[in-house]
Amino acid sequence: MTQSVFDAFYVSSSLDLEELSKAVKAPYHLQLTAEETQPYQILDTFDQQIHGQRKILFSQGNRLLLLDWAKSLSDHQQAKKWAFVEELNAESLRQELGYVSSLRALLPVQTLKGRLINGSLLDDEQKTVARIICLCFETAPGKLLTLTGLNKIRGYGKAFKLLAELFSHPAEDDLTAFAGTWALLVPDFLPYTNKPQVDYLSQSPAYEVASRLIAAYLHTARLNEEGVCADFDSEFLHDYRISLRKVRSILSLFKGVFDEDVTCDLKTRFSDLMRQTNRLRDLDVYLLEQESYLALVPEILRSGLLTMFEEFAEERDRTQKKVKRQFLSKNYKQEMTALQKLCPHTPAQMKKAAAETLKVGSDGDLPVFDYASALIWKRYRKVRKLARRIDAETPDEQVHELRIQFKKMRYLMEFFAPLYSAKEMKTLIKSLRRLQNSLGKFNDCSVQQEALNAHITAHANSKQDNDLEMVKSVGALVAAIHQSQLEERIKIVANLDSFTSDETSTKFEHLFHLQPANSAQLAEKNV
Amino acid sequence: MKILACYSNKGGVGKTATAVNLAHALAESGLKVLLCDLDPQGASSFYFRIKPSKKLIEDAFFHDEKRFVKAIRGSDYPNLDLLPSNMTFRDFDVFLSNMKKSDSRLKKALRAVKSHYDVVVLDCPPNISKLAEAVFASADIIAVPVIPSTLSERTLEQLFEFFEDNDYPKGKLLPFFSMVQNNKKLHKETMARLTHLYGKRLLNTHIPFAAEIEKMGVHRAPVITFAAYKPAAKAYWGLQKELRKRLLRIGRTTVR
Structure with missing residues (x-):
């Protein structure tokens, strides 16, 4: 792995290397090593997690280049086939991309012709006094885009300044510069989210x-x-x-x-x-x-x-x-x-x-704020009623019923979130999360046990040795999952108090019940 | 930050070559390294194509922290910086003689870069002087190249005696064989005798007498960069590994 941390970063259309070399005055001269023009692929997850961090991952042959916008470029070898971050050879790259979900594959977003140019500014002793690294891409026929990073070398500030002066357009270190460059690199970019935003009044x-x-x-x-x-x-x-x-x-x-x-x-x-x-x-x-x-x-x-x-x-x-x-x-x-x-x-x-x-x-013409508030308030009271009945002794069916109603309430809150104060909604949803997670896990455990039991039944009469062994193992697994489910149930009961508390009730009431229809304008600001 | 000195009270034993290649190899291994060229001839600086410092003159080295830090130059290699020497470094002895507690002055000067580096490698001039004494007092480890010859044997003896007489901890001294020619009977015999005499104190690595080391002057670069697979490069890498282990054993080096 080689990594170059930039002390300056520039975006330009094209870069005339010959002219640049000529512009460098004695006692310095520029030594450049340009690679051949090759096809580069930009890789990202379907939901653009790398792009979201203002990074761009390029793949070229056996090589992966990660550009951390305006900050650094790292160069890694990747001989093996891979699709997920955890399959990458280079530990440093795995770490750098650590935030990418382990469930998401990296897919080609764009293919374009490009080349990498490495350069050193040398003094009369042939000592490197500053470094330059350029990534040049053909974004459209005849149109070029060059990303240039410069490295300062300790003790050679003057030489670095001379080199930097040859680049007249410094990149503005803000999102627009990145967004603008990204738009040139990936002209047909369609951002994807699994939570589509629908704006309404x-x-x-x-x-x-x-x-x-x-x-x-x-x-x-x-x-x-x-x-x-x-x-x-x-x-x-x-x-x-x-x-x-x-x-x-x-x-x-x-x-x-x-x-x-x-x-x-x-x-x-x-x-x-x-x-x-x-x-x-x-x-x-x-x-x-x-x-x-x-x-x-x-x-x-x-x-x-x-x-x-x-x-x-x-x-x-x-x-x-x-x-x-x-x-x-x-x-x-x-x-x-x-x-x-x-x-x-x-x-x-x-x-x-x-x-x-x-x-x-019949209710389709109602203003959405009134409609939503009434719906959520009603659902909340229903869930609260169910929750109050649950203790350590209640049958599992009731816990399942609570989960279903709770989920419906959460969905409603998500659908209509733009109508309410974002801050209040955020704290409310956050306060529900622990109970929600436990209910989810409780249900997963029960679904899994059912499925595994079905698997056992299907193989129960088999005479094959390895089937018998499997049935035994799955039996043990079911027992272990059952144990986790019991633990999760304890957590649910423990978290119910906070859900049924007066404090949570007041929050719900304030958001979904006490706000009169007219005060909807207040919430409007958040829409 | 640990201080590793390359020192010999005899010239021409491969001391600068060791300092240059060792500093480079330690940097390659991932440590942040500063090579301090204390030899006024500036051979280390020459190998890295770095010009003598113009402003770190007179006794600024010991007094002017800002200037000291400013004089440091990045080498062409990752993790490796160099403090180039200049002709006024030959007067270090005079400066030190005029200072109180001259033994601790060097360590005090190096404190300015404590947070920047894991290891400071000192390339020292070949004599027993005030500066050498400051090195003996400050360094955690002193690597001593020894040509397996009778004359070198004697100088090594003198060095140990000097440490003994002046109460410097002899444990800091780590001699190793340098410019070894295995085809020479005298070299073999001397090595056997010294190994018997110094036992565990001697490092295991032998640096061979090799054309590549001579060629460093032509390439003006550490051996590993132009002859990585030659025995000399491998020997310096081995020396780095051995010394790195010893430095870590001292315990306070932060390893990245």
């Missing part, structure tokens, strides 16, 4: 907000289809499913916004869509949990689990292919297009849809 009709939210999440789901088919990483399917689940929640939680028959029909159609990918997501989760599952059972039982994971991996392969076939099928495409057409986005489409297809329900 507090007086907007609930119908409008709901249909725009559905359109946005449907669009997000569709953006992930390609990644699911190509099987880049498991997050594509995860985001796809979350987006569809959000659509389904809007349909079931936003009561009275749409016509009842329409809602019913859409709910069925979205549920059908979700069902197609249920098994694949389950298998993804099992395989991602492999390490933690193995850690839960004694060493002697691990080989049995490995047999199960091999079976899961094979099944996952088949299931992924099946999902891919479904996604590419004519039926699927037609259904998705039909759904997208049904959920309008523009006002004109909306007017037409409201009258004809996605008909308005």
Whole structure:
């Protein structure tokens, strides 16, 4: 690895090296080593985590170059094939990219021709007194972009100053300079987020907000289809499913916004869509949990689990292919297009849809602020009532019911967050997180036990030795997961007090109940 | 920050070559290194193509912390800086003689860069003088190149005696064989005798007599940079490893 930490950084269109060399006056001269022009790829996760940190990762042959905007450029060798940060050879690069999710693959964002030029400013003793490193790219036919970093060498400030003076356009060290350069490097950049932002006013009709939210999440789901088919990483399917689940929640939680028959029909159609990918997501989760599952059972039982994971991996392969076939099928495409057409986005489409297809329900015309506040307040009271009934002795079913209602409440709060003070919402959501996590883990444990038990039943009558061994191991795993579930239950009960406390109640009441419709303007500022 | 001196009370034993290659190898190994060229002839500076310092003159080295820091130059290699010498360094003895507590003056001067470096390598002039005494007092380790010849044997003996007579800790002295010619019977015999005499005090690494080391003057660069696979380069790397271990054993060096 070589790393060059910049003392100055410049962005220019082209860089005439010959002219630059000529401009350097005695006793100094410039020695340049220019590499051949080669294809460079810019890599990033689908949700641009590297870009988000103002870094750019270039891949060229066996080499990876990481540009930390205006700060440094590091050069690493990567001989092996890789897709995830943890598969990188160079420890320093793994560390530098440590913030990138271990679940996300790095994919090519852009390919462009480029070359790297290394240079030294030498004095009359041939001593290096300053360094220069340039990355030149052809961003469009005949159009060049050059990123130049300069290094100061201790004790040679004067020489560095002379070199720096040859570059007249210093980069402004702000986001615009980075954003501007990025736009030149990746002209068709489409930022992706799994939390699409829908802007609306507090007086907007609930119908409008709901249909725009559905359109946005449907669009997000569709953006992930390609990644699911190509099987880049498991997050594509995860985001796809979350987006569809959000659509389904809007349909079931936003009561009275749409016509009842329409809602019913859409709910069925979205549920059908979700069902197609249920098994694949389950298998993804099992395989991602492999390490933690193995850690839960004694060493002697691990080989049995490995047999199960091999079976899961094979099944996952088949299931992924099946999902891919479904996604590419004519039926699927037609259904998705039909759904997208049904959920309008523009006002004109909306007017037409409201009258004809996605008909308005009885409450659809209510201002969204009033509608949302009433909905959340009602849901909160329901959850609180459930929560108050739960103690260490209550049957698990009630805890599950609490989880479901809690999740619905959280979804509502997320959908309508732009209507309320961002700061208050943030603290409120943060205060709910611990309970939410425990409820989630509690449920995961129970789903996992069920699935593993099903796996045991399926193999229970097998006469094969390794099946028997597996059944034994999985049994031990189920026991261990059951134990974790019990622990999680204790945590839930412990966290309930804070949820049902007067303090939390007051916060909910203040945000969702006491604010009169007129004071919605107050919240408007945050929209 | 640890202080590692390359010292010999006899000239022409490969002392500067050792200081240059050792400092470079320690820097390569990841330590932040400052090579201090205390020899007024400035051979270390020459090998790194660094010109003599113009402003660190007279006794500024010992008195003017700012100037001392400002005189430091980055080498062409990562982690390695150099404090170039100049002709006034030959008067160090005079300055030191006029100072109280002259023994601790060098260490005090180096304190200015304490936070910048893991190791300071001192390339010392070949005599027993006030400056040498300051080196003996300040250094954590003193690497002493010894040509396996009768004359060198005698100088090494004298050095140990001097330490004995003046109460400098002899444990700091780490002699090693330099410019070794294995085909010479005399070299072999001397090495066997000295190994018997000095035992564990002697470092294991032998620096061979090699053309590459001579060629450093042509390349004006450390051996590893132009002859990495030759025995001389490997020997300096081995010496670095051995001394690095000893420096760490002293315990206070921060290793990155």
